[in-house]
Amino acid sequence: MAFTDTRLSESEKSLLASMVGRTLEELVHDEYIVNSTTYMSAWLVVDGNVCDVHCEVEPLDYFGDVDDVAVVSVREARRGDVRSHLVGHRLATDRIARTITDVKLVEDTQEMVEGSEVEHTFSFTAAIIFELDGTKLMLEFGPWFSEDIGIKRGPHVDRKLPAAIEAIPEEDRKWYRVSRETVSLLNWGEANE
Helix, strand or coil: CEEEECCCCHHHHHHHHCCCCCEEEEEEEECCCCCCEEECEEEEEECCEEEEEEEEEEEEEECCEEEEEEEEEEEEECHHHCCCCCCCCCEEEEEEEEEEEEEEEEEEEEEEEECCEEEEEEEEEEEEEEEECCEEEEEEECCCCCCEEEEEECCCHHHHCCCHHHHCCHHHHHHEEEEEEEEECCCHHHHCC
């Protein structure tokens, strides 16, 4: 059985967990053209520090073939790093100014099944949800080849995340089992000491 795992690393989870209790001041992204998406980066300004939530394709084993697979990463950045990855596009800044009360990761797993045997497993981060005073900010990622990051805000945005099975084309669903786990990072540091 082959296993491809592009979920966030322990250090990336720790970085996100360290934001709990701090103020999300701003969200910087490409000006919206279609469906509230930004390309490759959503920049968070948390208590004056910049964090790049990044999505970029990498050649990886994807169900037995090497293909470009979107990989989400989270890293510290500097103000000078904040720029659009698209030529001629401007950035927009959304003022948030709310305390982060929790950060949740939505992690999906797709298992390709032949008979009763699992042939390949693919796990990825489908979304990062920042719970804020009275509302939420969700950064949504596609499982495959898209470097777009969907941005949704509101108290119930997590309900707008498509079901895990919807990432599989309907005609192929008979070959897959899917599961979804939501991981709270509220007490991440304590749980991993």
